[in-house]
Amino acid sequence: MSGVRTTLLFLSLLVGLVGSGEARQAKTLAEITSTGSVTACADPDNLPFTSSDAQWPGYDVEVIRAVAAELGARAEFKWIGTRSARAAMRNLLEGECDLFPGLPVAPGFTEEYPQLAFSRAYYTMRHVVVVGTGRPLTGLADLRGLVTAVEALSAGDLFLLQRGYPRRSYRTQEAAFRAVQSGETPAALLWAPLAGWFLTRSSAVHLRLVPVSDPDLAVAFGVAFLKRDPALKHALDRAIERLEARGAIEGSLRRYGVPVGRAGARPGPSIEPARWVAAGNPLVTPVAEVRSVPPDFEEGRTIFQENCAECHRSDGRGGGSVPRLQQYPFGAEKRFIETVLNGRNSVGMPPWGGLLTEAQVRSVLAYVRVLVPTLDIPAGATPAAQARLIFGQICVTCHGREGAGTRLAPSLQAFRGTDEEFVEAVLDGRPGTAMAPFKSLVSVEMAQQIRQYVRDLGRLN
Numbered sequence: 001m002s003g004v005r006t007t008l009l010f011l012s013l014l015v016g017l018v019g020s021g022e023a024r025q026a027k028t029l030a031e032i033t034s035t036g037s038v039t040a041c042a043d044p045d046n047l048p049f050t051s052s053d054a055q056w057p058g059y060d061v062e063v064i065r066a067v068a069a070e071l072g073a074r075a076e077f078k079w080i081g082t083r084s085a086r087a088a089m090r091n092l093l094e095g096e097c098d099l100f101p102g103l104p105v106a107p108g109f110t111e112e113y114p115q116l117a118f119s120r121a122y123y124t125m126r127h128v129v130v131v132g133t134g135r136p137l138t139g140l141a142d143l144r145g146l147v148t149a150v151e152a153l154s155a156g157d158l159f160l161l162q163r164g165y166p167r168r169s170y171r172t173q174e175a176a177f178r179a180v181q182s183g184e185t186p187a188a189l190l191w192a193p194l195a196g197w198f199l200t201r202s203s204a205v206h207l208r209l210v211p212v213s214d215p216d217l218a219v220a221f222g223v224a225f226l227k228r229d230p231a232l233k234h235a236l237d238r239a240i241e242r243l244e245a246r247g248a249i250e251g252s253l254r255r256y257g258v259p260v261g262r263a264g265a266r267p268g269p270s271i272e273p274a275r276w277v278a279a280g281n282p283l284v285t286p287v288a289e290v291r292s293v294p295p296d297f298e299e300g301r302t303i304f305q306e307n308c309a310e311c312h313r314s315d316g317r318g319g320g321s322v323p324r325l326q327q328y329p330f331g332a333e334k335r336f337i338e339t340v341l342n343g344r345n346s347v348g349m350p351p352w353g354g355l356l357t358e359a360q361v362r363s364v365l366a367y368v369r370v371l372v373p374t375l376d377i378p379a380g381a382t383p384a385a386q387a388r389l390i391f392g393q394i395c396v397t398c399h400g401r402e403g404a405g406t407r408l409a410p411s412l413q414a415f416r417g418t419d420e421e422f423v424e425a426v427l428d429g430r431p432g433t434a435m436a437p438f439k440s441l442v443s444v445e446m447a448q449q450i451r452q453y454v455r456d457l458g459r460l461n
């Protein structure tokens, strides 16, 4: 049930956030100039983007140092892991750092964080095709006849999938690069900075990078900061413009092998998007009505968090045009499975038919069913009110309104054990069942409050 636990960990962070209220304040422009220092968040181990290595700090670190210098300040770094994007972003949202370089200035991302402002983009991350120097490549359409290495479910993977081009998936961008380096595949479609960095550090003289100009495979990056001081955005934008004019940003990119057009010259040879031949509709998969394979929660969690969370959010709450999957209605299983397998391509939901089996989609649905609604507890709520809110936002999903039970979990009103047994079930969970341990979310006292709340629910009836 670690799927449930992952979500709860995130929830407990939120609860912590609500309580604290003593967050450090991010600096204004005036404070940055008067103190002569600005703090940036960066991953210590994420080359070619950022690193704590003094010799190879990564191009985002170089850019933010230059930007700080333009503001008359020195950049200090708060080193943070970025494997969990949400945890990384908290540092910025809580004012632990003033600036966060290298974040996408793209609608899906900026809308998710309305508290943040973004500088103008200083770099557009595109893709390249990595191929042997001897292999002619005139357009992306040439990839139709090759097996192309991609990172599983990366932008490049989905791009080729949607066009029905042959591809082979690898765990990481680096593994896909190695596949073409060793001759296992004739080509790879990778993010340009990563491909450039791998090539710079490899001995592969037989490979070249062919830039791809397709806008579907490009993302702009800038510096994010808390919306607090409009003057700061203005100053950052001006600083970036000055650095661009001096070629300083391009210089940093080049040091890390990132392919960039020659300054002043026309952009280098680049492949125009091909006109794709609609390949019939091979991905549409008919769905059988009855299925007896039991769903696998763990598999469902992995699939969801790695493939669906980027749009539907890790707690399934959706946002914008992406629908909420939390508390997906019973009786709508067939719609869920068909939507996932066939996609709704024209409106941004990719088809997963070639990648996931129907049984795997059922596992995803099983996982989605236990995703708890996002916790929302106002500061200053009394313990009794907190118990009611936690019950209403979490326990209700499985135990039902009034705690009267659903097909997922037993009635709590019918609970005949002692209060200690109730509290123990809440804190430690029931291993091997959907009842997760809630220790990280509720204290002993809160579990007792919830016990009381459930008892009161029963009395009302």
Ligand code: HEC
Pocket: 303, 304, 307, 308, 309, 310, 311, 312, 321, 322, 323, 325, 335, 336, 337, 339, 340, 344, 347, 348, 349, 350, 352, 364
């Ligand atoms: C690139 C963004 C994106 C990704 C990735 C994505 N979805 Fe979606 N999904 C959407 C959008 C947008 C819609 C709304 C489509 C519409 O309006 O009809 C949607 C709709 C759905 C629906 C239909 C909900 C309903 O109304 O019945 C389901 C179910 C769904 N997605 C599940 C998944 C699952 C499971 C995954 C991962 C395997 C996934 N999605 C990955 C964007 C995405």
Ligand code: HEC
Pocket: 004, 370, 372, 390, 391, 394, 395, 396, 397, 398, 399, 408, 409, 410, 411, 412, 415, 416, 421, 422, 423, 425, 426, 430, 433, 434, 435, 436, 438, 450
């Ligand atoms: C993801 C679904 C799920 C959620 C969410 C959930 N439970 Fe449970 N809970 C279960 C299941 C399933 C069982 C039965 C476990 C078993 O078979 O022993 C259970 C058992 C229990 C029991 C023991 C009942 C008994 O008769 O032995 C208590 C008490 C309990 N849950 C309280 C809670 C509380 C309080 C919350 C909210 C903080 C909560 N549960 C949230 C699924 C859930």
